Amino acid sequence: MIEGVLTIGEAARLAGVTVRAVRHYHQRGLLAEPERDASGYRRYTADDVVTLLRIRTLGEAGVPLARVAELLRADDDEFAAALTEVDAQLRAEIRRLQKHRAAVAALPRGAELALPAEVVAYLDRLRGIGLREDAVRMEGDAWMIIAAQIPDRIPVWIAQKNRDLDVPEFRELYLRLQEASDWDVDDPRLEPLADRLVEIFETMTEAWDAVDPTSDGLSRRLVQLLDAQAVSLLPPLARLVVLLEERGYTGWTDMSRADDSQSAP
Amino acid sequence: MIEGVLTIGEAARLAGVTVRAVRHYHQRGLLAEPERDASGYRRYTADDVVTLLRIRTLGEAGVPLARVAELLRADDDEFAAALTEVDAQLRAEIRRLQKHRAAVAALPRGAELALPAEVVAYLDRLRGIGLREDAVRMEGDAWMIIAAQIPDRIPVWIAQKNRDLDVPEFRELYLRLQEASDWDVDDPRLEPLADRLVEIFETMTEAWDAVDPTSDGLSRRLVQLLDAQAVSLLPPLARLVVLLEERGYTGWTDMSRADDSQSAP
DNA sequence: TTGCTCCTCACGTCACGTGAGGTGGC
DNA sequence: TTGCTCCTCACGTCACGTGAGGTGGC
Numbered sequence: 001m002i003e004g005v006l007t008i009g010e011a012a013r014l015a016g017v018t019v020r021a022v023r024h025y026h027q028r029g030l031l032a033e034p035e036r037d038a039s040g041y042r043r044y045t046a047d048d049v050v051t052l053l054r055i056r057t058l059g060e061a062g063v064p065l066a067r068v069a070e071l072l073r074a075d076d077d078e079f080a081a082a083l084t085e086v087d088a089q090l091r092a093e094i095r096r097l098q099k100h101r102a103a104v105a106a107l108p109r110g111a112e113l114a115l116p117a118e119v120v121a122y123l124d125r126l127r128g129i130g131l132r133e134d135a136v137r138m139e140g141d142a143w144m145i146i147a148a149q150i151p152d153r154i155p156v157w158i159a160q161k162n163r164d165l166d167v168p169e170f171r172e173l174y175l176r177l178q179e180a181s182d183w184d185v186d187d188p189r190l191e192p193l194a195d196r197l198v199e200i201f202e203t204m205t206e207a208w209d210a211v212d213p214t215s216d217g218l219s220r221r222l223v224q225l226l227d228a229q230a231v232s233l234l235p236p237l238a239r240l241v242v243l244l245e246e247r248g249y250t251g252w253t254d255m256s257r258a259d260d261s262q263s264a265p
Numbered sequence: 266m267i268e269g270v271l272t273i274g275e276a277a278r279l280a281g282v283t284v285r286a287v288r289h290y291h292q293r294g295l296l297a298e299p300e301r302d303a304s305g306y307r308r309y310t311a312d313d314v315v316t317l318l319r320i321r322t323l324g325e326a327g328v329p330l331a332r333v334a335e336l337l338r339a340d341d342d343e344f345a346a347a348l349t350e351v352d353a354q355l356r357a358e359i360r361r362l363q364k365h366r367a368a369v370a371a372l373p374r375g376a377e378l379a380l381p382a383e384v385v386a387y388l389d390r391l392r393g394i395g396l397r398e399d400a401v402r403m404e405g406d407a408w409m410i411i412a413a414q415i416p417d418r419i420p421v422w423i424a425q426k427n428r429d430l431d432v433p434e435f436r437e438l439y440l441r442l443q444e445a446s447d448w449d450v451d452d453p454r455l456e457p458l459a460d461r462l463v464e465i466f467e468t469m470t471e472a473w474d475a476v477d478p479t480s481d482g483l484s485r486r487l488v489q490l491l492d493a494q495a496v497s498l499l500p501p502l503a504r505l506v507v508l509l510e511e512r513g514y515t516g517w518t519d520m521s522r523a524d525d526s527q528s529a530p
Numbered sequence: 531t532t533g534c535t536c537c538t539c540a541c542g543t544c545a546c547g548t549g550a551g552g553t554g555g556c
Numbered sequence: 557t558t559g560c561t562c563c564t565c566a567c568g569t570c571a572c573g574t575g576a577g578g579t580g581g582c
Contacts, residue, residue: 005493009535010486014410019536024572039580041536046494050406053413061365065571083369090366094359100326101355104348141315145279148318221275228270229311274561284562289546304554306562330545 004034004043011044015052022052030055030069061086062093116151118158119143125162129171135178138233142226142253149222160207173200181234190236194243201255226253269299269308276309280317287317295320295334326351327358381416383423384408390427394436400443403498407491407518414487425472438465446499455501459508466520491518 012019025031031051034042051072058068063086071082115123119140126136147154164170176193183189230252231237241252249255277284290296296316299307316337323333328351336347380388384405391401412419429435441458448454495517496502506517514520 003493005490006486007536014414014487014490016413018572020572020574023538028571039536041580045497046406046410046490049410049490053409057365057368059571060361061369062362086369087366090362090369094362094366096325097327097355097359097362100322101352101359103322104326104351104355141311144318145311145314148281149279221271222279224270225279225311225314228268232310272562283546285546285548288564293545304562306554324545 004045004048006044006049008042008044011049011052014049015056017052017056025052025055025065028065028069030065030072058086061090063089115140115144116147116154116158118155119147122158122161125165126174129165130175131178134233135181138229142229145222145226149219163207164204167204169200170204173197177234180236180240183236185236185239187236190239190243194240194247197240197244198247198249201249205257223251223254227251269310269313271309271314273307273309276314276317279314280321282317282321290317290320290330293330293334295330295337323351326355328354380405380409381412381419381423383420384412387423387426390430391439394430395440396443399498400446403494407494410487410491414484428472429469432469434465435469438462442499445501445505448501450501450504452501455505455508459505459512462505462509463512463514466514470522488516488519492516 006014008019008022012022015022022031026033031048034044034048037043054072055065055068058071059065063071067082071079074082123136123140123143126139127133131139143154146157165174173196176196180187180190180193227241237252244250244252244255249257271279273284273287277287280287287296291298296313299309299313302308319337320330320333323336324330328336332347336344339347388401388405388408391404392398396404408419411422430439438461441461445452445455445458492506496506502517509515509517509520514522
């Protein structure tokens with residue numbers, strides 16, 4: 001009835017989409033095939049351009065084409081309701097991107113990508129007391145995995161970790177463990193180190209109980225994973241764990257006494 | 266060397282990705298294939314989970330996997346530089362979505378999707394002076410297309426349109442044109458209407474020149490399109506345009522005197 | 531006449547999703 | 557033993573992009 005004046009390229013340009021996209025919308029049934037001229041060219045009307053603009057607006061807002069097709073057929077009330085929904089989606093998407101922006105922007109250091117700021121600060125403190133870079137990196141990796149599981153508890157845990165580091169004996173223990181990385185598995189110094197560990201653990205277990213009383217904290221598998229990671233960096237740790245078991249303690253990442261449970265280093 | 270303890274499902278869960286995604290990252294070379302256990306199952310380490318978390322963080326920020334692969338191999342400096350770029354992309358994407366949100370949210374009426382607020386207000390005013398809904402819709406469609414081409418000029422143009430509507434003779438003309446939609450092509454009332462049109466055009470052309478002095482405004486094709494659209498709603502317009510030509514004027518959407526040019530209704 | 535646009539297949543891309551058919555672990 | 561997880565193909569999806577090979581318009 002209404003004869004179209006625009007070629008597909010002109011219509012596409014006016015609507016700000018590609019020629020291929022217009023053909024795709026025909027295929028998907030979003031836009032009716034228009035009349036053809038004498039040479040078989042499609043000829044478009046202003047209505048077609050308006051429809052293309054609608055498709056583009058909704059499409060760029062993230063609405064799937066199948067949904068766009070429904071909306072184009074909907075009456076004004078349905079359409080208005082759908083727009084509310086589209087708006088909610090857009091808001092959620094914007095929030096998601098802003099979170100990622102914060103995650104990416106706040107962390108210029110590659111190794112610390114996706115680590116919360118508190119953890120980054122804690123790792124700096126470990127460097128400060130003399131921990132080697134590989135050990136710091138391993139700590140960082142462990143925290144990165146933990147943070148991905150239970151981000152809410154990170155601030156409290158890190159706060160306790162910082163209080164631990166305020167204790168000189170604890171700092172000393174950390175460095176002593178680092179030295180042990182070069183020891184043989186049957187080095188005699190491991191025995192006294194185990195004694196020392198138990199001693200310090202006893203004095204600190206109460207503080208940890210206060211931090212995380214429920215303590216179903218990390219899943220068993222995750223703890224196994226982090227134990228394995230620790231042993232890979234610090235091979236004599238395997239022997240140390242055995243020595244700790246002789247003294248009534250099990251585990252490492254989530255070191256605990258025979259019955260109760262609480263995490264340490 | 267380091268033996269993995271996690272199955273693919275466990276690693277995926279800890280990293281917050283799907284099992285299929287992990288296999289896909291192996292295929293794409295983003296994550297090295299880990300050791301297999303006795304039953305041929307892949308076994309993952311903490312390092313693998315950390316890499317998966319990095320891939321996920323970058324991927325969710327919109328970085329293509331090919332780029333993620335590069336970044337995983339980059340040193341800290343390159344990585345930091347790349348993060349700046351990623352952040353810029355995220356900002357651009359957020360702005361884009363916010364614009365769309367404004368476009369979608371501010372316009373609950375389906376017919377007016379993607380129309381600037383000024384135009385919506387102007388259309389309401391047309392309704393107010395007694396224009397029928399189909400005519401208003403056609404006006405809206407025309408403005409939607411125009412707005413998509415030259416959004417910056419819309420406020421000025423609409424302001425002038427509103428000043429036009431302040432003139433009683435102009436409002437009267439609009440309604441008279443609407444009546445004409447039912448007339449025959451050879452209705453005798455078209456002649457005096459053409460005279461009236463010329464008369465009013467003369468009084469207003471100066472104001473329009475002031476609004477848009479450069480006036481390469483709309484492309485010739487777009488004007489043709491809008492003319493065709495106007496004729497389709499108002500068939501006697503074809504005849505009216507002929508009558509106007511006899512009086513020394515050409516066009517409709519971009520009506521002008523033989524030499525100069527300026528737009529009208 | 532040259533180059534740009536249009537036409538119709540039809541395969542490619544991106545980041546996985548989703549069975550298909552079979553085996554291993556708790 | 558049942559169900560959940562793992563394995564490897566391999567095709568499907570979404571919204572087009574990108575030639576391939578040919579014709580029409582200025």
